[in-house]
Amino acid sequence: MTERITGKERAMNFLRKRKKEYLSIYPFVMLFIGIFLLSFVVGRYPVDIITLLKVFLSRVLPIDKTWSDTIEVIVFQVRLPRIIGAILVGAALSLSGAVYQGMFKNPLVSPDILGVSAGSAFGAALAIFLSFNTTGIQLSAFIFGILAVVLVYLISQSIKADQLMTLVIIGVLIGSLFNSLVSLVKYMADSEDKLPAITFWLMGSLSGIMQRDIKNISIPILLGIIPLYLLRWKLNIISLSEEEAKSLGLDTGRIRAIVIICSTLMTASAVSVSGIIGWIGLVIPHLGRFLVGPDYRLLIPTTILLGSSYLLLIDNIARTLTTVEIPLGILTSLIGAPFFILLLLNRGRS
Template identity: 65%
Template sequence: MAVARKQGSLTNSLATAEGNYRWREIALTALPLLVFLFSFPLGRYPISPGQLLTILAAKVFPIAPTWPATLETVVFQVRLPRMLAAMLVGAALATAGAAYQGMFKNPLVSPDILGASAGAGFGAALAIYFSLGVVGIQVSSFLFGLLAVGLTWALSSRIRHDPVLILVLAGILMGTLFSSGTSLIKYVADPYDKLPAITFWLMGSLAAIAPRDVWTALVPILVGTLPLYLLRWRLNVLSLGEEEARSLGLDTGRLRLIVILCSTLITAASVAISGMIGWVGLIIPHLARMLVGPNYRELLPAAILIGSAYLLLVDDLARVLTSVEIPLGILTSIIGAPFFLYLLLNARRGWV
């Protein structure tokens, strides 16, 4: 009897745990949607929810336009692309950050650890210096982001030592090299025209996003995210460290290469359309870990959902906080640093 009752209560508590889990899953999935609906009416050009719904419905159903044409332009050419870009970049940086934190066995790692952002920043500065235009800036930034990480990888593979440690050191080296390159370009750039353009670009912003940019970034971000998502359970094993993971049967060399390739693709593509946006890839995985635990099976989807909602919210602030746009990168740092401190102070156990 006693045993039966005990088992009964055990299945019960398991059922509740499962139930809690379901609810958390639903809440997390709803989060980006809610933030999306909340964000749409916000901005320089106010749009009422009713107007918005009619405009959106008119895309599908034949409704005669009763609104000014400007409104439609604002919705489809300006606001929607910008919001989608914010969600895309937020999800991308959170994914890359979460994957890197596992691979480097270190919760303080962010997506730019191997020099992707520094390289992308250099590429953008170079393109602005040579007046290459928007597409030129994006392409150059993306390619230099890949190049920086490629050099990091090439450098690290020449040294026979603890592969993870060497990667970090090589990444710091490449990051420094490309940042100095950026500084050099800024120093020689025309101080009235090019210099401010480079500086503003580096601060990160989504103000100038066009519909085309969203499509451009979507492809590499999807291509990079999909393998990480599929392999996510193995990231747990990778986080145990080189020898343990290998003795458990994991081909660590191959998985590490895949993680680096995918994360670099994601990060370089994000930086190319948004500029430098710091702290997202660092704090979102922590927040997700606090909510769903460290198992990548749940952690990665949670990081993607929270990341997209978070950057959209911060971009709302950038849009409406003051009469002048605040660069997004500045806001993410201002919010990110104290938020990170809060997470650390409230960590229930060791690293959250």
């Protein structure tokens, strides 16, 4: 006689399964915490871990001060904004890449597929050419990044064809247009002043990030992350074919619009303060799928943790490897491309 399973037992089995799934994220949490603390310790002015913990605890506990004021300035005013910036930018780019790869059903899609990075690059280059201050450069980069995606979306809506393919094609065209405008601005820029500044910005860096920059980007990035996390189970459905998703009652057009809005907010905000940092939105989602699978309930937190940890680690290398800071875009390309090849080869063998 078949043993019947009660509702309580089914609920307990479900909770045990869910607990086991989320336990798989804990190693990535520990990795993130380790790299987070390491980022405060390393640098041209080293700070030992014991002193670092005392400095942090002194903000909430009455601890006798045995360190200099210089250490507090380095920890809270120099390294903390840069570390938080790397966390936000890494999380934004990696999550945007993960949701775009699922929505477009293409493993080679990255956050700049709809032209947001190219638009931001033109906005920043134009602002530097016009001698705007730092806030003006960031605002211009953010606005033109949003504008590029709006153009892609509006043009694609007027074309009666495969919606996803149309978005990709128009995104490539708009991106090419803005890249041409960047080249035009560079050609017109002063070769001794403006051109080096534009070139350095395009290579990506977090060296100039400050506390006000964190305040400016944290809200739009969180406004992008939270809706995507709340819609994580619908992202699993939209990764299926259009017919399957609609047969399950999903409004694919509405979900697609939400994904584009959230990803554009995150990417434009990240690029506006960091410049162009490639490969994170391409490599990290693949690594996340390799480690925890394609289920967005696990993939989203895993991708956020891995992306933040990865950019933190790259930034630590950039500011300590040589006497002159290396642009982040160079390092992410040098490390990301071979790693992506190895990841694909390993997946191919599996």
